[in-house]
Amino acid sequence: MKRWQLILAGIIFVVAVFLPLVIRTDYTLQVLFRVFLFAALGLAWNLVGGYTGQLSLGHAAYFGVGAYGLALFAKLGVNPWVALAIAVILALVSAAVIGSVSFRLRGPYFALCTIAFAEVVRLIVKNLPNVTGGDVGVQVPLLFPTSTIRSFYYAALGLTMIAFGIIIWTERSRFGYYLMAIREDEETALSVGINTPRYKLLALLISAAITAVGGALYASLFLYIVPDQVIAMEISTEIAIVAMLGGAGTALGPIVGSGILETAAELFKNIFQEAHLLIYGALVILVVLFLPEGIVGTLSRKLHFFGKAPTAPLTASPLPGAKEEAERVSAE
């Protein structure tokens, strides 16, 4: 984490806290709610996808479990906040199950397996109308006594701050170094004694918990949910794209990515109307083609290039014996 990223994040958070004082329309606040909601989700995804290198495309499963957990337990008469806690526990359980199977797979198989799990969750919710309401949907209770969008905005902002805090802590902790070691080379990480299955699962559990809270917030704002809306593959990809656009494996990335993607998506909806998905798809293609490291990732590299040279060599240490060999050659 470079200092400029931390400062920028600080500025964004301070501005965000005071923003509702200036903004009067509910519509703008709703867009901003979405920005911070997906910033939090992107940060949560980043812990598994960006730092650990396990590129999940099934986070809609935890999002949906959070949303449906809140709705269904509240329907049984449980206090909404207790229902939220139960929903998070359910998301942790499903993450443990999904992780234990999918973490054994690598590359595209991991991503495909996470999609398949999310689809299975969606189809189960869809096909059990007696329990979940099925395609008809289910009502979600309000988490806040006042129904204003402002409380939801602050809740999403708070979730983003918590997720950001976790990422910052992770980046500096032994845990975070373990995760990054797994991303760079899992076999090597295993061979130096890192319990890779345990740390991958731990990263996923944290990620799933935040995602479930996000799903519950989203559902509570809309008051009514159907499976195709909250457990959709589109949610999974949107979370991943937010993080990739901003920069996978950077703390600031998902916040920047969400700010750009969510406002752009909203603008596209208003300007291009029916063509907004076309523009959105084209944007995804352009990011993959031209910004594979994301905005913050690319910027960070550029700034690094023009910044002060580091005292320690950036490149990998020379092969053992290479130094002696060089000295021997120069002595001759």
Add this chain to the structure above:
Amino acid sequence: MNFYALLQAVLNGILTGALYGLIAMGMALIFGVMRIVNFTHGAFLMLGMYVTYVLFQAAGMNPYVGFIGAGLFLFLFGWLTYAGLLRPIRGQADFMVILLTMGLSLVLIDAVQLIFGADYHQINIALLSKNVRLGPQISLNAPWLVSFALALLLAFALYFFVMHTMFGRAARAIAQNRYSAPLMGINVNRVQGVTFGIGAAAAGIAGGLLLPVFYLFPEVGNQFRLKSFVMVVLGGMGSIQGAALAGLVLGVVESLTSLYWGNEWALAVDFAIFILVLSLKPNGIFGSQRV
């Protein structure tokens, strides 16, 4: 549940399964030779349906001829997709390829929706109302039967092409080792471009053959996005004969699931099988020979 209902379900499953097999062979070819997880495969199928539909509406061309046009169009489209979008990012993580093909899929579906609208269409040909009766209890829908026969024929043609021509041999060489294939004088870019085109054409042709028996709408291909990969995994990564067989198996499994548990569980069973195969036998069930 009597015996005839079971037999009918199995036969219907086999008819669907041949078309699934053709779709899966295209996907297996693309995945086997290039390691590309193609999330545009469903959109390719949808394009094939629309091309056949346009040929039928504008030129009065029977869909059982029109599918050839769909195949040619998708071959070109696939080749261009590979050359313009996928070749530049070769060597990047698989995940980026998945994102890119997902983005392309969105673009294609929305473009078709802008041009043709979101309405459902169905074509009307004389064959649709005909049934072939096999005994007192069993009857097979004639257009399904024709689609089945053509899909089977094309699947065998594709198999022959990959296994017994110089081009197929070059493609299989790249699948075996993409670094030594160019050392043997194989033009990797050209072979991969053509392979992607053929894979897309297989999806397009399957779309053309599905047109007489399916509703047509822009998102019709979405159900095949993940399903075609389920078949590729089931058949053994990149094995085209395995994928074809997996298509038949999946067709029958879906048909039986619909019979006993209801139509809505068919897709869930597909994905459950997918997860089970990935976690228990990642090399697939049929054969281990790669494309």
